Amino acid sequence: MEQASAVTARLADVPGVLIGTANQAQGLEREAVVVIHPLAGYREAPSFATDPGRLCVALSRHRAHVTVICDVGTEAVLQHALADAPNDTALGIQRHVLAGLLRTADDGLYLTQGGVAVSPMVACQAGVCRPQLPTRDQSKLTSRPRPTRVATRGELPHQRQPAQGAICMAVRALEFPQSPAGDSPPIASSPSAWQDTRWLGQQSGYTTSRDLLAGAWVSPEARRTVSRLYAAACADLAQATVGGLPPHSADWERWFAALRTTARQLSPSQAGAHVVRRALHHGQRLEGPDAPWSHHVRRGFAALLAASLPEPVPGLIGEDLVVFRRHDDAWLAQDATEDGAVQARPNVAIQDVQVGPPDPERFPPNAPARWPTSKLRPHPLNPRGALTAADVAELCASIVAHAAQGGILQPLLVTPDGTVVAGHRRLAAARQAGLQDVPVVVCALSPIDQLTAQLTENLQRADLSPVQEARAYCHLLDAGATQASIARAVCVPASRVRERLALLDLDSRVQDMVHSGDLPLRVALQLVPLRDQTHQLRLARHAVRRRLTVAQVRNLIETALHLPPAQDAPRPADDERDDEEPPGPSVTRQAALDALRAEPDRPITYGQLADLATRECCACGLSSAPAICEECPNLHLLRAVLQCA
Amino acid sequence: MRTLADSPIASVSQPPSSNVPIPSETNPTIAAALFAAWSGDPAVVVASPPGAGKTSLVVQLADQLNRRAGLSVAIAAQTRVQALDVTNRAARIGASVALLGTRDSHRPLDLEPRAHYLAGVADLRRWPGVVVATTARWLWVHEREYTAEVCVCDEAWQMTWADLGGLGPLSAQVVLVGDPGQIAPVVTGDSRRWEHLPAAPQRAAPEALLAAYPDSVTRLRLPCTWRLGPDTTALIQPAFYADLPFESARPPRHVELRGAALPEIGLELQSPLAGPGDACPAAAAANRVRDLLQGGAIVEGSERSRALEPRDLASSLRTWSRQAL
Numbered sequence A: 001m002e003q004a005s006a007v008t009a010r011l012a013d014v015p016g017v018l019i020g021t022a023n024q025a026q027g028l029e030r031e032a033v034v035v036i037h038p039l040a041g042y043r044e045a046p047s048f049a050t051d052p053g054r055l056c057v058a059l060s061r062h063r064a065h066v067t068v069i070c071d072v073g074t075e076a077v078l079q080h081a082l083a084d085a086p087n088d089t090a091l092g093i094q095r096h097v098l099a100g101l102l103r104t105a106d107d108g109l110y111l112t113q114g115g116v117a118v119s120p121m122v123a124c125q126a127g128v129c130r131p132q133l134p135t136r137d138q139s140k141l142t143s144r145p146r147p148t149r150v151a152t153r154g155e156l157p158h159q160r161q162p163a164q165g166a167i168c169m170a171v172r173a174l175e176f177p178q179s180p181a182g183d184s185p186p187i188a189s190s191p192s193a194w195q196d197t198r199w200l201g202q203q204s205g206y207t208t209s210r211d212l213l214a215g216a217w218v219s220p221e222a223r224r225t226v227s228r229l230y231a232a233a234c235a236d237l238a239q240a241t242v243g244g245l246p247p248h249s250a251d252w253e254r255w256f257a258a259l260r261t262t263a264r265q266l267s268p269s270q271a272g273a274h275v276v277r278r279a280l281h282h283g284q285r286l287e288g289p290d291a292p293w294s295h296h297v298r299r300g301f302a303a304l305l306a307a308s309l310p311e312p313v314p315g316l317i318g319e320d321l322v323v324f325r326r327h328d329d330a331w332l333a334q335d336a337t338e339d340g341a342v343q344a345r346p347n348v349a350i351q352d353v354q355v356g357p358p359d360p361e362r363f364p365p366n367a368p369a370r371w372p373t374s375k376l377r378p379h380p381l382n383p384r385g386a387l388t389a390a391d392v393a394e395l396c397a398s399i400v401a402h403a404a405q406g407g408i409l410q411p412l413l414v415t416p417d418g419t420v421v422a423g424h425r426r427l428a429a430a431r432q433a434g435l436q437d438v439p440v441v442v443c444a445l446s447p448i449d450q451l452t453a454q455l456t457e458n459l460q461r462a463d464l465s466p467v468q469e470a471r472a473y474c475h476l477l478d479a480g481a482t483q484a485s486i487a488r489a490v491c492v493p494a495s496r497v498r499e500r501l502a503l504l505d506l507d508s509r510v511q512d513m514v515h516s517g518d519l520p521l522r523v524a525l526q527l528v529p530l531r532d533q534t535h536q537l538r539l540a541r542h543a544v545r546r547r548l549t550v551a552q553v554r555n556l557i558e559t560a561l562h563l564p565p566a567q568d569a570p571r572p573a574d575d576e577r578d579d580e581e582p583p584g585p586s587v588t589r590q591a592a593l594d595a596l597r598a599e600p601d602r603p604i605t606y607g608q609l610a611d612l613a614t615r616e617c618c619a620c621g622l623s624s625a626p627a628i629c630e631e632c633p634n635l636h637l638l639r640a641v642l643q644c645a
Numbered sequence B: 001m002r003t004l005a006d007s008p009i010a011s012v013s014q015p016p017s018s019n020v021p022i023p024s025e026t027n028p029t030i031a032a033a034l035f036a037a038w039s040g041d042p043a044v045v046v047a048s049p050p051g052a053g054k055t056s057l058v059v060q061l062a063d064q065l066n067r068r069a070g071l072s073v074a075i076a077a078q079t080r081v082q083a084l085d086v087t088n089r090a091a092r093i094g095a096s097v098a099l100l101g102t103r104d105s106h107r108p109l110d111l112e113p114r115a116h117y118l119a120g121v122a123d124l125r126r127w128p129g130v131v132v133a134t135t136a137r138w139l140w141v142h143e144r145e146y147t148a149e150v151c152v153c154d155e156a157w158q159m160t161w162a163d164l165g166g167l168g169p170l171s172a173q174v175v176l177v178g179d180p181g182q183i184a185p186v187v188t189g190d191s192r193r194w195e196h197l198p199a200a201p202q203r204a205a206p207e208a209l210l211a212a213y214p215d216s217v218t219r220l221r222l223p224c225t226w227r228l229g230p231d232t233t234a235l236i237q238p239a240f241y242a243d244l245p246f247e248s249a250r251p252p253r254h255v256e257l258r259g260a261a262l263p264e265i266g267l268e269l270q271s272p273l274a275g276p277g278d279a280c281p282a283a284a285a286a287n288r289v290r291d292l293l294q295g296g297a298i299v300e301g302s303e304r305s306r307a308l309e310p311r312d313l314a315s316s317l318r319t320w321s322r323q324a325l
Helices: A002-010 A052-058 A074-084 A089-105 A120-125 A138-143 A169-173 A191-206 A209-215 A220-242 A250-266 A273-287 A293-308 A321-338 A340-344 A346-352 A389-401 A424-433 A447-460 A466-478 A483-490 A494-503 A508-516 A521-527 A533-546 A550-562 A574-579 A589-597 A606-619 A633-644 B028-038 B054-067 B080-092 B161-166 B205-212 B230-240 B279-295
Strands: A030-036 A062-071 A111-113 A116-118 A369-372 A412-414 A420-422 A437-442 B043-047 B073-077 B097-101 B116-119 B130-134 B148-153 B171-178 B217-221 B253-257 B265-270 B296-300 B303-307 B313-315
Touching: A002 B279, A030 B279, A052 A089, A052 B230, A062 A089, A062 B253, A062 B279, A074 A089, A089 B230, A089 B265, A220 A250, A220 A293, A250 A293, A273 A293, A273 A321, A293 A321, A389 A424, A389 A483, A420 A424, A424 A437, A466 A483, A466 A494, A466 A508, A483 A494, A494 A521, A508 A521, A508 A533, A521 A533, A521 A550, A533 A550, B028 B043, B028 B054, B028 B171, B028 B217, B043 B205, B054 B073, B054 B080, B054 B130, B054 B148, B054 B171, B073 B080, B080 B097, B080 B130, B161 B205, B171 B205, B205 B217, B230 B265, B253 B279, B265 B279, B279 B296, B279 B313
Parallel strands: A030 A062, A030 B313, A062 B265, A412 A437, B043 B171, B043 B217, B073 B130, B073 B148, B097 B116, B097 B130, B148 B171
Antiparallel strands: A111 A116, A369 A437, A412 A420, B253 B296, B296 B303
16 A cells, blocks of 8 residues: 555645555546556565556556556566566566557667667666666656657557657656766676576675674664665666676676675675665765665665776766765765774674673673662663563562562663663563662673673573473472462463463373474464363364464364264265274265265255355365365264255 | 347437446447346356446446336445445436445435435335345345345456355346456455365356356457557457457547647656665656646547546556455
8 A cells, every 4th residue: 555655645735636556446437547567666576466457457447548657677577577487377467568568658668779679677787878766856857858759659540740748758757878888798688697696685685684683773673674675785786787698608707706795895794884874874865865764775785886896887876986986985084083993993893793692701790789770771772672561560560579589689780870781671660669779780881792782681581482381380389389379479360370281281292382383372272172182183283284273273173072973974984984993084075075966956055055164164274185084074064964954 | 039029129218328428229238238138048247348338238237127127126236336336327327226225324425316225125125126235235135135136246257256156045137247357356265275166256256157157158248448548458458358359449539738649558667776665656656647637638539628637537556455365
């Protein structure tokens, strides 16, 4: 919905214009329509964006005119996706329509180079010319003098000479200044070449997270976003430089090696937070301060990468190389004077930091003291973010319960100025419980050490699995405690203790599944009423394999508990089945359906069957199973239909 | 036996509906559909390209069957907006039509004054004319409360086969009218277990019907579009309607921007660097809309008719709701 709301926001003053999705526009018509192509912005072709129905609806709502807004990259995206899946109908239709759009709208859209027609996308990739980058100031675009390209196709029969305004907007939006470097390599478009370049972005982008974590200069979401944006910028550059070259040719190898080196050098994992600030600076300059943060980062990285290549690509910087370098030098100089030690040696400073247990030298063991809570303040960059009321309430109850021992047992880690490094929850709970002072360990830590300590504390803490917790409760019970006293002592709800203890009634192999996380806790709890442990195990395996939801498992079990045993109903081949040990799959689906068909005088409507099937048979998704399991309610269902009809 | 002499087509003289200027006597598909329904075909499927007068056909068909043949006709629309639109269109051609709502609901404000509104099924059995409701509403009407002789489904390619099965007790005959190239019905459940079936419950009703009973379904198609021009038709027909050849019958019509004629399809290229959420396509769309509003005019034939107004424009038909898939 984001595009629709973005357009709505921009057209808030003309409420009469219908703005919506293809689904919303279905069945409506207008004189003129402006369509954003479903794949605009995508670098892959996800199936929901290539659905032909939506494109068809979007392109068939107008009576007189439609303007389609396309992405220059979509052609390559489709080409590449089709190379992966040549038989995909939806992709084929998308490509056909896109080609038709490009052709119908204006055949002048295809530039020629050396006598060979190439699309502007390929031309852009080779760095020969660049597309008009997203312009924030749209008024400039409309006031620019228009080129005198005349549309030769797409004319109505009665318009023999369209005037200047009939020029396809593609020409207007795409202006191709020749790049200063005239000796461009020969161009060829090969999907596999594009594919080969993809790993570059992934390699250089996704290795950054660990090192960025050490920097801890933004939230985890932002760190992930930066990694993705860096990968995207690398991929942009890769497409633009090596995308059009024949794979593994000399030029290709040369560009590829240069790209790889540059991308590694500039990666946030190598250069740290410093390079991200640098990219942000350039991004803000090039994109304008109003653009989103993500645009700044991606654009800034693309520009930095393009300028740092051994053979810079001015088309991707978006401004003259000399101007860019001047701005860059100015920023580096200013940055160095602003913050001496860390910023001037960014690589060293960031790489010194390690994620892991803190060194004993860095955290000298200080004797705990008691400080008043009013003197402490939370760290501005606490990695946990805001604390939830529920977290604090539980801990607060625990503090009250242990008031005799002083409330808080484990001291907080604070800096000499009272900033809490570790123990935000404890501090909040102590304030809520009304404690005057709390035990603290004072440590003079550098900002980066503080963040490392915080992260270490949060990363190293692993919660007990439900089964481990249950076993711990069980030990307490064996020692003479009651469920209620355990709940009071550890400050958890009594229902939780009861639930955890119920897990111990399950088969030990089912418990292992819960412990390893394969079987969700809530699904496992549904299995408890089944006293038969082999039955529990079988259903648990079924639930894991089929990824059943809680409701599906409950349905399955309720039916199994309440229906009469399967042996009561007559069924074919019953006798020899009973002798088998263990009872395996017995009645095939085909047999059951044949039995249904054999009684044509019993009217079983489609609705009845569909209703019963959705209620019962979906519980285990039997579409691919060759036979019906003995415990499957579907068997009972079919028998019930046979008997009652 | 079918005899064309009985068919009511010759004397149809209803005024054409507002935005599809085609009277039914010149439209052989309406005549064929009427004839098929009149002579008792259990299922009729009418495939239609965009803008070929689907709703007009539905309305004409229902009115003729009800008024001239005295059959009770139910119309199943797929959304409330469509149901309201069909009711209004039927009322405008003078049909005796009622919109069926839920019990204790209120008459919609934009319902035509000539159309009736039935809140709940209490008066349904006594109503002699055509009744319009959404498919979902019809599924809540028990056969003890109301049955029709013919059920006409508008936008039938947006119905699932399961929905059509649910409508089974409502009527003995069905007429399915729809556009096969458009968005498939949205199914919220897991349908993998039926995927291999040609007549699976989640498939579009006409497709499944044709797959299940290929011999007993009467198939018709609307041959030309009154909305799309020749260029758009040439682009869309081979891509989305390979099995449904149609051509453009739209009178000459184009948009003029500051005195210059625009081609039927314009293309604007952008390079959204920041992925699908990039603002530049939205900005370009908004800019284009403003441009058209400031200097655009509609030209019919060769004379300028009027300036483009906001209600003539639509934009950003791009997005979708992802969970719907």
